[in-house]
Structure formats: structure tokens, C-alpha cells
Amino acid sequence: MRTRHITLATGLAALALTSACSQGSATKSTSENGVTTVRYMTFSSAPDHTKDLDTIVAAFEKQNPTIKIQVQAVPYADYATTLQTSIAGGTAPDTFELDQQSLVTYASSGALLDLTDPAAKEPAYNASAYAPANLEAAQYKGKQYALPESFSxxxxxxxxxxxxxxxxxxxxxxxxxxxxxxxxxxxxxxxxxxxxxxxxxxxxxxxxxxxxxxxxxxxxxxxxxxxxxxxxxxxxxxxxxxxxxxxxxxxxxxxxxxxxxxxxxxxxxxxxxxxxxxxxxxxxxxxxxxxxxxxxxxxxxxxVFQNSVAVSKATAHSGAAFKWLNYLTASDTTAKTRVDSSWELPPLSDTDKVAGYLTAGKPANRQAVFDSLKNQxxxxxxxxxxxxxxxxxxxxxxxxxxxxxxxxxxxxxxxxxxxxxx
Missing domain, CATH: 3.40.190.10 (Periplasmic binding protein-like II)
Incomplete structure (x- = not known):
């Protein structure tokens, strides 16, 4: 059984993360020939949904030809250690997944970028696209440090x-x-x-x-x-x-x-x-x-588990990174791909975009997934x-x-x- 709620950092790890961030460590993303590469680390796509993530990446890159997404899918059991080590060592991916507990740890340590500025500069961003409770769950001390990605x-x-x-x-x-x-x-x-x-x-x-x-x-x-x-x-x-x-x-x-x-x-x-x-x-x-x-x-x-996606505070490409996360979390392509493949569901305010989940195949009583939200x-x-x-x-x-x-x-x-x- 894949145990949810990864705890990505203990107090000692959080101290290491703070130290790494304070030193201004840069991520290993690149920008060549007018094309910016944004690294994305994920646990939820492996092992059953790597092709589904590929579909979303391909659609994003077609729409944004000057941005290339480099995916690093890490097995669930190894994700915490891999992400923690990369941030502390100054090789953090530009963007990465977090669960709600880990969001608090990483935001408080100073490892995450406050998304207020890149959100204001991204024309495609619309905060109302997300269910309000899920958007709030991706905040820390009133600031948006992540975008809600999925719930299960x-x-x-x-x-x-x-x-x-x-x-x-x-x-x-x-x-x-x-x-x-x-x-x-x-x-x-x-x-x-x-x-x-x-x-x-x-x-x-x-x-x-x-x-x-x-x-x-x-x-x-x-x-x-x-x-x-x-x-x-x-x-x-x-x-x-x-x-x-x-x-x-x-x-x-x-x-x-x-x-x-x-x-x-x-x-x-x-x-x-x-x-x-x-x-x-x-x-x-x-x-x-x-x-x-x-x-x-x-x-x-x-x-009820909520995943979010964040931008490393050390990224050199905050605009491209945010554009990718906005597409990953709120695009019609993402919603359709998640529903069609029975992946974790997108936390969108427009419930019509996930209605197809109820008739997407086994099990018959998919309504139980939504009924479970009534008493969290x-x-x-x-x-x-x-x-x-x-x-x-x-x-x-x-x-x-x-x-x-x-x-x-x-x-x-x-x-x-x-x-x-x-």
C-alpha cells in the first residue's frame, strides 16, 4: 500500500534547507537557444501515470514552444529523501510536488517561492479556477506558496x-x-x-x-x-x-x-x-x-489527501516555472487526462470538468470518492x-x-x- 502523507523533512532537515536557501543555491535548470528548461520532480505519476503526465507535458510544450519540461519521476518511497537532499545541496528542481504536511515544512524553512509575483505576471492564471478550500490549503501564513494539484x-x-x-x-x-x-x-x-x-x-x-x-x-x-x-x-x-x-x-x-x-x-x-x-x-x-x-x-x-506543486525559491526561471504549474493544475488537458485515466482528481471549481469521472469505468460506485469529501x-x-x-x-x-x-x-x-x- 502506498502510504500517503509523506513527511519530507524533520526539524534537522528543515534547518539544512534554510541554510541552503540562505546561501542562494541555484537550481540546475538551463536556458539555451531561446528555450528554457524547467525541471519538475513528481511522485504521483509513478508508476501508473507516467504516460498521462507525458500527455500533459506534450500539450504544454506545444502551446509553449520556448519552454521544455524535464520530468524526474521518483518512486514514492524515495521521494522525501531525494527532494530534501537536492534542496539542501543546491540542485533543487525548479518545480516539485508536495503534500499538505510537507508544504508547511518547506514553506516555513524558506525553500519555496512566494507565488504572488509570478501569478500576477501570468495572463493565463485565474485563482477562481480552483476550489477555494483547495487553493487555501496551498497557502502558508496567508501567502500562496503552491498551487493545488490534485486530491484523492x-x-x-x-x-x-x-x-x-x-x-x-x-x-x-x-x-x-x-x-x-x-x-x-x-x-x-x-x-x-x-x-x-x-x-x-x-x-x-x-x-x-x-x-x-x-x-x-x-x-x-x-x-x-x-x-x-x-x-x-x-x-x-x-x-x-x-x-x-x-x-x-x-x-x-x-x-x-x-x-x-x-x-x-x-x-x-x-x-x-x-x-x-x-x-x-x-x-x-x-x-x-x-x-x-x-x-x-x-x-x-x-x-482526504491534497497534493500541491511549488516553485523552488532558488529557481532562475520563476516565470516559466509558474506557467508550467498553472497549466499542470488548471488546464482542460490536465482535467481530461486525470479523469480519463482515473488519476487523482484536479481540485477545480468547475465540477463539470470532473463529471466524467463518475462514468469512467470500474469501480461502479465512484460517487463514494466525492461522498467521502463530506466528512473529512x-x-x-x-x-x-x-x-x-x-x-x-x-x-x-x-x-x-x-x-x-x-x-x-x-x-x-x-x-x-x-x-x-x-
Whole structure:
């Protein structure tokens, strides 16, 4: 499973980035014979959408013959390190992708160009082309440091054939945790290597489950961590109990690349918590499948991920770089390419441009992707993001392994996270 919300820099890395930017390091873009080359680093196109990105690049270059786009597609697992190293070493690409958490880290470190000036100079730029909430999500302290590129949601993907053979009703939008767990128990057949459910025990899944249980990660004033509440304990136990009863071994799945993807494709997994970015990879599986909005406990809450694209503060070609990003995020070519290929969706204000997504092929219930937007789980973001995630993951790992009681593990973690806020 491709784990979303990359954290691209720890506090130490952010310090290195600030140092690199303050030294005025230049990117390695070029301008020769009247043609400017703009480098673009991406993670979301690899491995399933490299041809789709090529389509967008070709259309842009045809429209802008004096600009050439040089794409560097980096595997998701390596993206954070590659980008961080390039910025710190003064070889940053002119433009690159970020998720919302990473945007905060990079903008606060001084690595990103404030887009106010290039936006004002670009005739094709129209801020109203983007959905207001998505445009705001690409801002930092009121300034536009990126353009919203895409959004995706996590849904419950399920194998219809396994449900039919087991005589179990398929998931609906009204399902709760209890419904999911009851179905997963009936669908699990260890002797045949068939598993009822797959949802990792991780920071991202815990924070979402916490929201579904009606809890909050931080206090109202943001001064302390509150995820060790009864709701937090319920969320952690929900994930741990699933792992013990209806999921394959967590250690094995975590150490095997694409374990969950391959398990689902092999017809050995009944339910799978994953995102709409998986749709294109599943279009040819030899069994029926569909999706539903993820079940909740006392509340519905779905993970919604937003990617944005930014310009390096060190670029020598800010105008050309911004022109490329504006086309990449808001052009009709991009919208059509994303919809037709079931890529992550463009966050545009004109919903007619993404309407074709609903009838673009499997799964049948693509409406669940949009329904998931109605109740978005709030992702906690702080300056010391990686330390916070490590604390939560360690606490969950210890609790899952039985080394520490769940309530005690979360209490200790909450104390540690609160200390990071000071």
C-alpha cells in the first residue's frame, strides 16, 4: 500500500534547507537557444501515470514552444529523501510536488517561492479556477506558496465475489465499525489464505479512526495532545483487534513491498482501506469489485489527501516555472487526462470538468470518492511532524505487540507529543 502523507523533512532537515536557501543555491535548470528548461520532480505519476503526465507535458510544450519540461519521476518511497537532499545541496528542481504536511515544512524553512509575483505576471492564471478550500490549503501564513494539484480520498475497496461466495451483504454507506468487523470475521479463511480486511496500524490510520470515534488529536487551544482519551483508546484497539483477527501478519505485510495490493489482486483480500489512486491498477483484475465510503464508529470521517506543486525559491526561471504549474493544475488537458485515466482528481471549481469521472469505468460506485469529501478527517500538522509520527507509530507498535497496554502507550505518547509543541 502506498502510504500517503509523506513527511519530507524533520526539524534537522528543515534547518539544512534554510541554510541552503540562505546561501542562494541555484537550481540546475538551463536556458539555451531561446528555450528554457524547467525541471519538475513528481511522485504521483509513478508508476501508473507516467504516460498521462507525458500527455500533459506534450500539450504544454506545444502551446509553449520556448519552454521544455524535464520530468524526474521518483518512486514514492524515495521521494522525501531525494527532494530534501537536492534542496539542501543546491540542485533543487525548479518545480516539485508536495503534500499538505510537507508544504508547511518547506514553506516555513524558506525553500519555496512566494507565488504572488509570478501569478500576477501570468495572463493565463485565474485563482477562481480552483476550489477555494483547495487553493487555501496551498497557502502558508496567508501567502500562496503552491498551487493545488490534485486530491484523492481513501475508501473501502472490496472483492464482490468473496462476499457473494460467503453469503455476506456487501458494504454500504451506512456501515459502522461493527458491521465491518462482523463481515471481516465471516470472510476470513486462514486455511485458504483469505483475509477479511486490511488496514495498517499506523499514524494516518489512527488519526482517522480517532476522528471516526469522535475524539480529537489536540485540545481546542492546540496546547496539548488529547488522543489518549477513551475515544483514542477505542481507535487504537479497533486497529489492533483487526490485525489480530482478520488481517495478515502486520510484520510480514510491512516488510513486503505492495503486499496488500498483490493480496487484493490475487483475490485473497475481501476488504481493503486504500485510495482512489488504486483504481487504474485494479481495472483488469479477474473478479468483481467495488468501493464504499469507509465505515465510522460514532462519526463518519474519511482521509482526504491534497497534493500541491511549488516553485523552488532558488529557481532562475520563476516565470516559466509558474506557467508550467498553472497549466499542470488548471488546464482542460490536465482535467481530461486525470479523469480519463482515473488519476487523482484536479481540485477545480468547475465540477463539470470532473463529471466524467463518475462514468469512467470500474469501480461502479465512484460517487463514494466525492461522498467521502463530506466528512473529512482532520490531519494533525505541527513543525516537528516526523517526530510526532514516530512517537505515535512506536506507541501503536508496542501496544499491538502486547509490550504495553494500549491506554498506557497512548498516555505516554501524548505526553511526548505535548512536549514537541513547546
Amino acid at each position: 480520498t481513501v475508501v473501502l475497496i472490496y472483492n464482490k465475489d468473496l462476499f457473494t461466495r460467503a453469503g455476506v451483504p456487501v458494504p454500504t454507506a451506512d456501515w459502522t465499525w461493527k458491521d465491518e468487523q462482523a463481515a471481516a470475521l465471516k470472510l476470513t479463511d486462514r486455511a485458504k489464505g483469505v483475509w477479511g480486511d486490511y488496514q495498517p496500524i499506523s499514524f494516518n490510520e489512527f488519526t482517522k479512526a480517532l476522528d471516526q470515534a469522535g475524539g480529537s488529536f489536540f485540545s481546542t487551544d492546540g496546547a496539548r495532545a488529547t488522543f489518549d482519551s477513551p475515544q483514542g483508546v477505542a481507535a487504537a484497539r479497533w486497529l489492533i483487534d483487526k490485525n489480530n483477527k482478520t488481517m495478515p501478519d502486520a510484520a510480514k505485510s510491512a516488510s513486503t513491498p505492495d503486499f496488500d495490493t498483490n493480496l487484493f489482486k490475487a483475490g485473497k483480500l475481501a476488504m481493503w482501506h486504500n485510495g482512489n489512486w488504486q483504481f487504474s491498477a485494479l481495472k483488469d483484475v479477474p473478479f468483481g469489485w467495488d468501493v464504499a465510503v469507509e465505515p465510522g464508529d460514532t462519526h463518519k470521517a474519511s482521509a 478527517a482532520a490531519a494533525p500538522v505541527i513543525a516537528k511532524q516526523q517526530q510526532m509520527q514516530d512517537i505515535i507509530n512506536n506507541a501503536l507498535t508496542n501496544a499491538a505487540a502486547g509490550r504495553t497496554d494500549v491506554a498506557k502507550a497512548l498516555s505516554q505518547a501524548a505526553t511526548q507529543v505535548t512536549a514537541l509543541l513547546k
